[in-house]
Amino acid sequence: xxxxxxxxxxxxxxxxxxxxxxxIPQLEVVWDKHxxxxxxxxxxxxxxxxxxxxxxxxxxILAKRFTQLMLNEIHKKPxxxxxxxxxxxxxxxxxxxxxxxxxxxxxxxxxxxxxxSAEIASFYDSPDWAETRNIHPTGWxxxxxxxxxxxxxxYWIRVPSLVDHIIQPSQIGGRSARRLSTTFKSPDYRNYxxxxxxxxxxxxxxxxxxKPTRRKSEx
Numbered sequence: 001x002x003x004x005x006x007x008x009x010x011x012x013x014x015x016x017x018x019x020x021x022x023x024i025p026q027l028e029v030v031w032d033k034h035x036x037x038x039x040x041x042x043x044x045x046x047x048x049x050x051x052x053x054x055x056x057x058x059x060x061i062l063a064k065r066f067t068q069l070m071l072n073e074i075h076k077k078p079x080x081x082x083x084x085x086x087x088x089x090x091x092x093x094x095x096x097x098x099x100x101x102x103x104x105x106x107x108x109x110x111x112x113x114x115x116x117s118a119e120i121a122s123f124y125d126s127p128d129w130a131e132t133r134n135i136h137p138t139g140w141x142x143x144x145x146x147x148x149x150x151x152x153x154x155y156w157i158r159v160p161s162l163v164d165h166i167i168q169p170s171q172i173g174g175r176s177a178r179r180l181s182t183t184f185k186s187p188d189y190r191n192y193x194x195x196x197x198x199x200x201x202x203x204x205x206x207x208x209x210x211k212p213t214r215r216k217s218e219x
Contacts, residue, residue, distance in 0.1 A: 001051045001114055003074070006030060008037075008044045009058035015193035016058050016166065022191040023062055041107075041140040042124055048117035052078070055117075056109045060085070060163040064186045073158050074111055081148070081155035082111035084162040091183045096159045101148020104155055105141045109163040123147045159183050166194075 005024050009017050010032045021027050030044040044055060054070060063069065073082055081101070085108035090097075112120070120143070123129055128150060129143055136142045148155065161181035 003071075004028060004048050004051045004053040005056070006044050006047055006053055007056040007058055008032070008040050013058040016060075019191050019193055020056065020058075020060075020062070023188065024067060027056075037138045038124075038140060042121050045117045045121035048112065050115045050118050052112065052114050053117050054084075054109065054111050055107065056163070057107060059166045060108050061166055061192065062188045063160070063162045063164075063184065064188045066162055066188065069162055070109075070111070073156075073162075077156055079113045080111075081113065081116070081153060083155050083157045084109040084111070085164070085181055085184075086157050086159065086161055087180065087182055088157070089182060091157065091159045091161075091181075094159075096157060098154040098156055101151070101153040101155055102145050104145040104148055107141050107144070108165060110155075120144055120147060160185055 005027045006029075007017065007020055007027055008030050017027075017029055021029075028047060030040060030047055032040040034040075048055070052074070054074075070084060073084075081104070083104070083106070085106050087106065123143060123146070124133065129146060132139075132142070132146065160183035162184075164181045164184035164187065167180070
């Protein structure tokens with residue numbers, strides 16, 4: 001099965017998407033249509049379907065040689081979940097490692113092996129998530145952690161991180177603009193839309209609502 005590269009994006013971040021496409025020409029964009037992050041996330045999972053996929057968010061900056069480094073990691077662990085962004089303090093002391101799937105968090109860049117993206121999408125409507133989804137309407141990483149815990153899956157944390165957050169306000173709201181990796185290095189600024197000093201330049205972007213999501217697969 002082909003490896004898919006998929007990014008979830010809001011229209012205001014089109015310059016960042018163009019930067020990502022410059023480095024990942026095969027990148028597929030799933031645009032937010034409804035100011036609903038969860039609905040966009042679910043469509044991205046549906047887009048990948050049963051194919052293995054690298055999923056990205058529209059607020060990341062890549063490390064130099066990102067594509068090759070990510071492919072190297074996937075080649076070594078094609079059947080594992082791979083987390084390419086981490087903020088854990090243990091990254092510095094423990095390096096790359098497995099962790100129980102119930103602890104999964106952050107979805108800036110991660111890899112799903114064959115069949116898992118479709119399973120994540122389906123889990124949203126399962127009884128195991130029904131009581132929680134209104135508590136965490138934008139918590140797709142909570143949802144993934146619940147699924148991984150149920151399946152007793154571990155995930156691989158790749159250190160150093162291969163992407164980092166752009167230093168900008170979250171489009172979801174209530175989250176710090178400085179949600180940075182503890183180990184990211186060597187950012188690739190080629191074709192990047194801002195200089196490092198300008199990364200806060202779009203702080204007026206509107207934020208996502210946090211209403212409970214309804215699947216809009218027909219829209």
